[in-house]
Amino acid sequence: MNLALNKSIQKGGCQVLGLNRYGLQQWLKTIDTIVFDGDGVLWSHDKVLDKAAETFNALRAMGKKAFICTNNSVTSVDGICKLAQEMGFLVTKDEILSSGQALAKFMQEKKFNKKCYVVGGQGIVDELKLVGIESMPLDHSSLQGFSMPDHIHSIFLDPNVGAVVVGADKDFNTIKLTKACCYLKDRDVMFVATNRDAALPAAPGRMVPSAGVMVAAIQAASQRMPFICGKPNPYMCIDLMRKGVIQPERTLIIGDTMSTDILLGYKCGFQTLLVGTGLNSYQDAMEAQASKAPLLYQQVPDLYLPKLSNLLPFLSSRNR
Numbered sequence: 001m002n003l004a005l006n007k008s009i010q011k012g013g014c015q016v017l018g019l020n021r022y023g024l025q026q027w028l029k030t031i032d033t034i035v036f037d038g039d040g041v042l043w044s045h046d047k048v049l050d051k052a053a054e055t056f057n058a059l060r061a062m063g064k065k066a067f068i069c070t071n072n073s074v075t076s077v078d079g080i081c082k083l084a085q086e087m088g089f090l091v092t093k094d095e096i097l098s099s100g101q102a103l104a105k106f107m108q109e110k111k112f113n114k115k116c117y118v119v120g121g122q123g124i125v126d127e128l129k130l131v132g133i134e135s136m137p138l139d140h141s142s143l144q145g146f147s148m149p150d151h152i153h154s155i156f157l158d159p160n161v162g163a164v165v166v167g168a169d170k171d172f173n174t175i176k177l178t179k180a181c182c183y184l185k186d187r188d189v190m191f192v193a194t195n196r197d198a199a200l201p202a203a204p205g206r207m208v209p210s211a212g213v214m215v216a217a218i219q220a221a222s223q224r225m226p227f228i229c230g231k232p233n234p235y236m237c238i239d240l241m242r243k244g245v246i247q248p249e250r251t252l253i254i255g256d257t258m259s260t261d262i263l264l265g266y267k268c269g270f271q272t273l274l275v276g277t278g279l280n281s282y283q284d285a286m287e288a289q290a291s292k293a294p295l296l297y298q299q300v301p302d303l304y305l306p307k308l309s310n311l312l313p314f315l316s317s318r319n320r
Contacts, residue, residue, distance in 0.1 A: 014285040017273065017303040017310075024314045031271065032250040034059060035097075035237070038070035038080065039200065040256030040278020041308055043087060049277055051309035053088035058315040060090055065246065069237070069253070071195040071230040071260060073100035073167035073211065074121035097237065099194035099211075099230025100127040103165060105239075106192065106229050107133055114162025117183055119176050119214055120169050120194070128165075136161065141175040148174060157182055163190035166218060166226065168197075168211040177217055184222040191222070195230035197260060201279055232263035241268070254308065256280060258288060258299035266298045274301035275308050 018024075036042055042052045060066050068084060068091060075083070077100070081093045100120075104127035107116070116135045118124050125135045136158060155178065164180045183189050198212040215226055229235055240246045248269035255261020256278025265272035274285055282304050288296040305311070 013289050014274070014282075014301050014304055016282070017305050019310060019314060021314045024311065025316065028062065028064075030250065031064065031252045033065040033067070033246040033252070035067045035069050035246075035251060035253040035265075035270065036308075037253075037255040037257070037261045037278075038068050038072060038084070041254055041261075041275055042068065042084070042089065044277070045202070046083060048087040049309070050307060051312055052307075055309045055312045055315070057088070057090045058312060062316060066091065067095050067097055067240070067246075069097040069231065069261075069264075071099045071197055071211070073098065073103070073123050073127075073194040073230070074170075075100075075123045076126035077101050078126075079123065098123070098127070099236070100124045100167060102229040102233075102236050103167075103192055103194050104128045104131045104133065106227070106235065107131065107163065107165075107190075110190075112163060112190070115158060115160045116163045116165045117158075117161045117179065118165050118167075119172065119180055119218065120165065120167030120211070124165060124167050124194070135165075139176055139179065140171065141173070148178065152178065155179060155182065161189065163192055164218070165192045165194075166211065166215050167194035169214050172214050172217075177221060180218045181222040184218070184224045191218070191224045191226040193226040193228050195260065196228060197257070231260040232267060234264065234267045236264065237268055258284060258301065262301045263299050265301075271303075272301040273303045273305060276304070276306045277308070 043049055077093055077096045077098050080098060081096050084091050100123045108131040112133060116128060116133060118135045118138060128135050161183055164183050184191055193215045194211050196212040196215055197210040199207040200210050202208045219226060241248060252271040252273060253261055253265035254273045256275055258280045262272045262274060276282060285301055285304060289300045
């Protein structure tokens, strides 16, 4: 049951953003806040993308509020912030929005007071701990010499576990899948996940599985539907909107993934800009625009740029 905001938005289709100083300056006057995706927009696998930090900082110097909104749950908000700062981005911890943090906030709002079985990374455990929620130790069970039919009855299930929480897990295996499903046989045990990103680009033509693969496997085997806390659920940004920190109609989201970043922008009523340095391309946007499927059309960005730093030469905040 993902949160949806009541809104009406007319999309005019995706256009390549014109790169001229006057046009950009006029467009930027309509924007107070920019929500940036992390991996694929600002950096790629912990390496900063070409002049992305300079562009990010130049936009901040123009007075734009900036947030980094990521579905990364492997690392805590504190870790993501330190990484961003080391790469040269002028950002504080309060300006990082992560799916792991959103998951922990959701559990806290539900007044959850049991243990969590975590299929995912240390980032989820750390965020849960910050809100006073205990997790089982991360499972590092090896499949070597393990026979599921012989050992299924000996798998330890803690009776105090009240939720299975799932994110990206590089060590996902059938033991974790089995444990998660055993816990979820109890309908009182919650099933909560960070996001459904199926895969991330690792190199040209090469993809690595992400959280969506683990979520889909557990969902299929347990016949349970998870609550998804991260993008494209507006839950990621709802507090900022409710508090008036950001005004949706004067907010731009910049992302590389149409099914998460751009769809989040559509659901929140943000302006949307797709960059071609990550998962999706301009051709993907054109194909979605030509589709008659409503969900795909909601993923069509308003604007497209090959990369974030294409903006840099036209920003008035640059020192010359």
